[in-house]
Amino acid sequence: MSDLIEHGQLFIGGVPADPAGTEVIEVVSPHTEAVIGRVPHASRADVDRAVAAARTAFEEGPWARASLEERIAVVTRVKDAVAARHEEIARLISAQNGSPYSWSVLGQALGALMVWDAAITVARGFVFEERRAGVLGPLLVRREPVGVVAAVVPWNVPQFTAAAKLAPALLAGCSVILKPSPETPLDSYVLAEIVAEAGLPEGVLSILPADREVSEYLVGHPGVDKVSFTGSVAGGKRVMEVASRNLTRVTLELGGKSAAVILPDADLEAAVAGIVPNAWMNNGQACVAQTRILAPRAHYDEIAERLTAAASALVVGDPLDPATQVGPLVARRQQRRSLDYIAIGQREGAKVLTGGGRPAALEKGWYVEPTLFGDVDNAMRIAREEIFGPVICLLPYGDEEEAVRIADDSDYGLSGSVWTSDVAHGIEIARRIRTGTYSVNTFSLDMLGPFGGYKNSGLGREFGPEGFSSYLEHKMIHLPQGWDGERGGDGERGGDGGQG
Numbered sequence: 001m002s003d004l005i006e007h008g009q010l011f012i013g014g015v016p017a018d019p020a021g022t023e024v025i026e027v028v029s030p031h032t033e034a035v036i037g038r039v040p041h042a043s044r045a046d047v048d049r050a051v052a053a054a055r056t057a058f059e060e061g062p063w064a065r066a067s068l069e070e071r072i073a074v075v076t077r078v079k080d081a082v083a084a085r086h087e088e089i090a091r092l093i094s095a096q097n098g099s100p101y102s103w104s105v106l107g108q109a110l111g112a113l114m115v116w117d118a119a120i121t122v123a124r125g126f127v128f129e130e131r132r133a134g135v136l137g138p139l140l141v142r143r144e145p146v147g148v149v150a151a152v153v154p155w156n157v158p159q160f161t162a163a164a165k166l167a168p169a170l171l172a173g174c175s176v177i178l179k180p181s182p183e184t185p186l187d188s189y190v191l192a193e194i195v196a197e198a199g200l201p202e203g204v205l206s207i208l209p210a211d212r213e214v215s216e217y218l219v220g221h222p223g224v225d226k227v228s229f230t231g232s233v234a235g236g237k238r239v240m241e242v243a244s245r246n247l248t249r250v251t252l253e254l255g256g257k258s259a260a261v262i263l264p265d266a267d268l269e270a271a272v273a274g275i276v277p278n279a280w281m282n283n284g285q286a287c288v289a290q291t292r293i294l295a296p297r298a299h300y301d302e303i304a305e306r307l308t309a310a311a312s313a314l315v316v317g318d319p320l321d322p323a324t325q326v327g328p329l330v331a332r333r334q335q336r337r338s339l340d341y342i343a344i345g346q347r348e349g350a351k352v353l354t355g356g357g358r359p360a361a362l363e364k365g366w367y368v369e370p371t372l373f374g375d376v377d378n379a380m381r382i383a384r385e386e387i388f389g390p391v392i393c394l395l396p397y398g399d400e401e402e403a404v405r406i407a408d409d410s411d412y413g414l415s416g417s418v419w420t421s422d423v424a425h426g427i428e429i430a431r432r433i434r435t436g437t438y439s440v441n442t443f444s445l446d447m448l449g450p451f452g453g454y455k456n457s458g459l460g461r462e463f464g465p466e467g468f469s470s471y472l473e474h475k476m477i478h479l480p481q482g483w484d485g486e487r488g489g490d491g492e493r494g495g496d497g498g499q500g
Contacts, residue, residue, distance in 0.1 A: 005037040012047055013053030013193040013208040014200060020045035025209055026184045030098040030328035031318055031365045039185045042208035044217045047494040049176070051223040054148040054175035057203025064145050068128070071171050072120055077198035079116035082124035082159075082273070085194070086110055089159055091189055094268040094319040096184040097155050098327040098366070099282050101320050109281060111324075112159040115197045115463070118447035119167030122468050125185035129270050138479040143472040145173035146249065147225030150218050152239070154231050154284040155330050156182035156388075161253075162191065163463045165228040170204070172471040174226075179218055185209035222246050226471065229253070230287075233386075233456045240459075246462075251470050253287070253452055255386040256414030259407035260290035261429065263400065263420040264298060269442070271419035272306045278417075278443040280314060280370050283327050284390035285334070287457075288445060289435065292376075292383060293394050294403050300396045304374050307394060308353045311370045317361050328365040328388055335366035338389030342371055345382040345391070351375045378406045386412070400429075407433050412453030417443050436461075 010017040015398050019040035020177035057066050062070070071413035075342070082089065086109035094104045132139040140235055149322075162178055169176050180188040188207050208214070212235075219227050220242040226249040228468040236252040245251050260275045279290045287487045295303040319327030329335045335358075342356055355371030370392055376393040383393045399402040407416060420426045426440035437445060437455040445451060450466035452458050461467045479485075 003314070004035065005186055006041045006090040007037075007186075007189050009040055010040050010209075011044065011189070011196075011205070012050050013057070013206055013399070014196060014201040015202065017049070019043065019188045020049070025185055026195075027096055027186055028331075029095060030152060030322075030330055031095075033364055033366075036144060037186045039189070042210040044213055044214060045223060046208055047210075049117055050208055050434055051148060051218075051220065051221050053203040053206060054177055055223050057149055057201065058145070058175040061201055061453075062204055063170075063175065063201045063204045065174070068123060070169070071173065072123060074198050075116065075167060075171055078194055078200075079113060079120065081194040081198065082109070082113045082116060082163075085190060089190055092187040092190065093158060093184065093321065097158075097285070097330040098319045098356055099156075099285075100324045100327045102322055104319075108157060108159055109215070111157070112163040113441045115160060115163035115447050116167050116465065117169055119468070121162075122168070122450065123466055126465055126468060134478070136478070136494070137481050138483060140477040140479055143469065144475055146471050146473050149172060149174045149176045149471065150179065150221070150224045150227045152179045152215055152219065152227065152229045152231065153174055153181065155183035156282060156287075158184040159187055159191070161230045162188070163465075164230075167203070168462075169228070170200070170265050172290075172468065174471055175204045175222070176206075177218060178205065179215050180207065180209045182209060182211050182416040195406060197412070212474045216242055219243050220245060224248055226250070227461075228470075234402060236458065243412055245349065249470075251462065252458040253450075253460075253462060254389075254414075254456060254458040255412055256286060256287045256289070257292060257295055257384065257386055257410050257455055258290050258415035258417075258435065259292040259410070259433075260416065261294045261403050261407055261418045262296065262299070262303060263403075263418065263426075264296045264422040266419040267421065268299065268306060269301060272303070272310055272444060274419065275417070276307065276310045276314075279392045280311070280326055280390050283329055284338075284392070285330065285388055287386075290417060290443065291387070291392055292378075293392065293408075294397050294406055295394060296403070297396045297398055304353060304394055307372055307413060311372045311392070312354045314370045315360070316367060316369065326370050326390055328367045330366070332366050334389060335368055338368045338371075338387055338391055341382055341385075341387045341389070342368075345373050345376070345380065345393075348380045348382065348454070349375070350382060350393070378409055384410065404429065406433050411456045414452075414457035415443075415445075417441075434492045482484045
């Protein structure tokens with residue numbers, strides 16, 4: 001992308017609006033290190049305007065009172081437009097954060113499309129109102145929209161995480177202020193166009209690119225009823241602290257240091273082929289990446305050799321080149337972070353099996369070679385701390401009990417996988433490890449099931465009915481004995497989704 005992309009307005013309450021301030025965000029290509037875009041930097045005054053519009057829309061507007069089918073119709077138009085523009089979205093994201101274009105098409109744009117589609121499926125089958133036989137008499141239990149949502153999304157998968165929050169929130173009847181990362185604001189303007197054309201009512205959605213200071217102001221705003229945040233553990237703790245001042249509900253999807261466990265009976269060729277793209281996915285900038293690979297000592301040398309060959313063969317280069325498998329990191333600070341961890345790993349005694357520095361052929365750009373460390377001990381910092389770059393650890397283990405202990409010995413618990421010829425046994429391993437998402441002989445993240453983490457990997461869940469319900473409040477209505485009205489007799493599946 002060579003043309004400079006400039007936007008002079010924000011998207012507040014569903015319409016383009018001049019920013020209150022003059023500060024600008026410059027978007028820098030991680031490949032060329034040149035400025036590729038400029039957008040307004042939202043200010044606290046812009047947050048106030050957006051929250052006011054959202055509150056008015058929620059309390060007085062038609063969206064929260066619309067039927068579920070009316071909301072589904074609008075969200076379906078959003079989904080269809082994302083599908084139609086998915087290549088444009090993928091290119092924009094790759095240009096901003098360095099994701100390989102081939103991965104952006106699948107993981108950024110089409111991944112977001114799947115999130116929108118799955119949320120519609122969940123909403124259609126969701127029980128918004130049901131009758132229960134209470135201890136003291138009949139009850140009517142309702143689920144109503146939580147209110148105004150602040151959705152704070154990261155730079156690594158901006159459209160995917162935006163969809164993970166927007167789709168259920170909008171289908172539930174909430175109003176939303178979406179806060180994109182300053183590294184990746186350009187694709188959010190495409191989303192603004194899509195939502196406006198889909199017919200979302202005035203006030204329901206605002207999109208405010210901004211830095212941490214303004215994000216913190218949004219999270220702590222008394223007009224916000226719920227915060228959904230995806231980001232670092234440190235960021236999640238700060239969100240929780242600030243939101244607690246108003247007892248604002250929070251969902252936190254945070255970091256990971258996930259383990260791929262190769263059991264002695266695994267098909268090693270299939271295991272390595274399945275693990276490598278999910279270890280170095282999105283240039284290693286993925287919270288669910290399989291960044292610790294556990295190998296039985298009896299097969300350690302062969303696994304190390306296979307992984308080294310596969311990692312060394314990964315194509316590094318221009319993220320917009322369809323042949324690229326590993327692109328640049330999003331910012332110079334991320335490149336420096338990965339290189340610092342590589343130095344730390346070497347000082348700790350781990351062995352660099354491949355990679356370990358900048359690619360010699362790439363003079364510009366924030367690149368780091370796909371790096372594999374061998375002889376890693378789980379007590380090392382490179383095994384315990386989230387690097388968020390293309391740096392992977394190979395750890396040996398003795399017996400299966402040790403493998404489970406190592407996999408579970410982490411401050412994180414977001415993802416993981418096990419590779420074995422015995423699927424039933426793999427399921428047993430999955431049941432033993434305290435992590436939110438687990439795969440047997442594959443890696444997957446299904447949008448119809450709950451996604452989230454144990455321990456420092458977060459609070460709450462996204463996707464599935466579990467994630468959908470986090471955008472709803474539960475109300476209990478006591479009914480007189482003997483009343484047998486029509487509404488809510490056996491539960492309204494996909495019925496009255498409105499709050500009125």
